[in-house]
Amino acid sequence: MSIPVGVATAWRGDIPVYLDGLGSVTALYTTTVRTRVDGQLMGIYYREGQQVTAGDLIAEIDPRPFQVQLEQAEGQMARDQALLANARLDLERYRTLVTQDAIPTQVLDTQVATVRQAEATIKTDQAAIDNAKLQLVYCRITAPISGVIGLRQVDPGNIVHAIDSTGLVVITQVQPITVVFTLPEDSLPAVVGKLRAGARLAVEAYNRDKSRKLASGHLLAIDNAIDTSTGTLRLKAEFENRNSSLFPNQFVNVRLLVETMHDQVIVPSASVQRGSQGTYLYVVKHDSTVEFRLVTPGVTEGTDTSITKGLQEGEIVVTDGTDKLQPGSMVAPKPEPTRRSSISK
Numbered sequence: 001m002s003i004p005v006g007v008a009t010a011w012r013g014d015i016p017v018y019l020d021g022l023g024s025v026t027a028l029y030t031t032t033v034r035t036r037v038d039g040q041l042m043g044i045y046y047r048e049g050q051q052v053t054a055g056d057l058i059a060e061i062d063p064r065p066f067q068v069q070l071e072q073a074e075g076q077m078a079r080d081q082a083l084l085a086n087a088r089l090d091l092e093r094y095r096t097l098v099t100q101d102a103i104p105t106q107v108l109d110t111q112v113a114t115v116r117q118a119e120a121t122i123k124t125d126q127a128a129i130d131n132a133k134l135q136l137v138y139c140r141i142t143a144p145i146s147g148v149i150g151l152r153q154v155d156p157g158n159i160v161h162a163i164d165s166t167g168l169v170v171i172t173q174v175q176p177i178t179v180v181f182t183l184p185e186d187s188l189p190a191v192v193g194k195l196r197a198g199a200r201l202a203v204e205a206y207n208r209d210k211s212r213k214l215a216s217g218h219l220l221a222i223d224n225a226i227d228t229s230t231g232t233l234r235l236k237a238e239f240e241n242r243n244s245s246l247f248p249n250q251f252v253n254v255r256l257l258v259e260t261m262h263d264q265v266i267v268p269s270a271s272v273q274r275g276s277q278g279t280y281l282y283v284v285k286h287d288s289t290v291e292f293r294l295v296t297p298g299v300t301e302g303t304d305t306s307i308t309k310g311l312q313e314g315e316i317v318v319t320d321g322t323d324k325l326q327p328g329s330m331v332a333p334k335p336e337p338t339r340r341s342s343i344s345k
Contacts, residue, residue, distance in 0.1 A: 002332035006320030007284055009336065010267045012313045015299050015306045018255045019191070021235075023181025023205070025250040027174060028238075029145050032167040035160045036138040037061055041168075048151050052143045052171065059168055061160070063139040070132035077125035084118035091115050147173035172248055177241045178220065179205055181254040182232040190258050191222065191235070203237035205246065206253040215239040215246055219256060261299060264306040271317040272297055272305050281311065282318040282325050284333060290318060292327040 035041075039061040046058045091111045097103045143149075150170040154160055160168070183191070194201055201219040206212065217239035226233050237254065239246060246252070272295075273280050279297050282290040295310030311317070316333070318325065325331070 002288065002330045003321060003324050005282075005284075005290075005318045005322070005325070005331045005333060007316050007333040007336055008268050008271060008319045010265050010307070010311055010313055010315050010317060012263055013266050014260050014262050015264050015266060015301050015304065016260045017258045017299050018301065019183055019187050019258055021181040021183045021254045021256065023179045023237075023252050023254040025205075025246045025248055025252060026178050026180050026236075027147075027172040027248045028176055028178055029147065029173040030248070031144050031147075031171050033058065033141060033144065033169050033171060034162065034164065034167040035059075035061055035141060036162050037066070037135050038161045039065065039139070039159070041154055041156050041158050041160050044152060044156055046149050046152075046169070048149060050149050051147070052149055053146045054143055056143045057140055058143050058149070059141040061139040061141070063136050066132055066135040066139060070129065070136065073125060073128035073132050077122070077129060080118065080121045080125050084115070084122055087111065087115045087118050141168065143171055145171055145173055147171045147175075174244065174246070174248065175241050176217075176238050177246050177248070179203070179217070179237045179239065179246070179252060179254060180234055181237070181252075182227075182230070182234055183256070185226045185231050185233055188222075188226070188233055191219075191256070194258060195219070195222070202257040203239075204255045204257070205237075205239065206255065208251060208253070210253050214252060215241055215243075261306065264298065264308075265311055265313055266304050266306050267311065267317050268319050269300055269303050269305045271319045271322075272307075273322055281307075282322055283311070284316040284318060284331060288330055288332070290325050290327065290329050290331055 041059060042062050043060045044058070045060070046052060046056075052058065091108075091114075094103060094108045094111045098105055098108045148171070150172065152169050153166045154164075154168050191201070203217050203219055205214045205217070207214055217237050220236045220238040222236075223234040235256070237256075267281070271281055273282075278294050281293045281295050283293045285291055293310055296308045298306035298308040300306075318331070320334075321331075
């Protein structure tokens with residue numbers, strides 16, 4: 001009696017070669033925004049979770065004490081400028097008197113030193129004015145980077161200090177974002193070889209159970225040392241993350257596309273069997289009997305496997321019911337289902 005079996009026809013196509021690893025999402029930049037001056041927090045100009053751009057005003061410190069310091073420095077500057085002007089007039093008079101031998105030269109030298117001292121005082125006053133203006137600038141706290149603002153750490157009305165460790169808020173850049181993942185050290189030659197050749201290696205991030213692809217990106221860099229305790233190497237990939245599907249510290253499964261093998265003979269992985277004699281297939285011949293065929297498998301991707309030796313394109317292989325077969329068995333192939341492969345053809 002003929003044994004009903006499921007079958008599939010071997011085809012030619014392209015099959016990708018992936019390296020799988022485990023990774024963690026890391027922000028490209030993370031900044032804790034702190035005040036650079038002491039004072040009362042007057043206002044918060046952001047919403048928690050808001051997207052901000054570098055330079056946006058996010059908070060303000062009471063500027064009045066620093067405005068008073070600026071006015072004091074400007075007043076001192078005006079006073080010292082008047083003293084300098086008077087000293088310069090006296091200097092000109094003394095120079096005239098010295099030429100007339102009306103005063104000793106020592107008096108002229110003393111006046112020259114007085115003018116220079118006044119000029120130095122003016123520079124000190126200008127530095128005080130610049131410092132006061134800088135403190136006023138620091139009263140307006142702006143976003144140092146573009147990103148998403150987290151939960152605020154301080155409410156308006158509180159006194160904040162430059163030495164506070166918690167800061168006001170944390171900004172995290174998530175577009176683009178990076179993923180740090182690990183690969184076995186045996187995979188290093190293939191990756192390094194591609195990078196040295198100038199290849200841009202594609203990287204895909206999947207959720208915890210690999211049921212959904214979260215984002216696509218490219219390999220950014222590899223670490224400079226192998227972890228001897230685990231025998232793995234750390235790599236970093238970058239993702240645009242336009243749909244915000246990746247969050248910092250999120251666990252992801254990573255697939256690194258090393259290369260794509262072209263013009264390969266491909267069969268469903270369910271047809272590939274392994275036994276004491278090696279890897280084999282059952283091939284359906286024209287007389288509806290099966291032939292036991294030893295083969296050399298290549299790359300497996302999804303539900304498909306490439307065969308590098310022992311099978312030709314167009315040959316029919318058994319995908320279901322192999323446990324009931326032996327060489328020469330008569331089979332009744334079921335209608336071949338529409339091929340739905342996980343790789344390109």
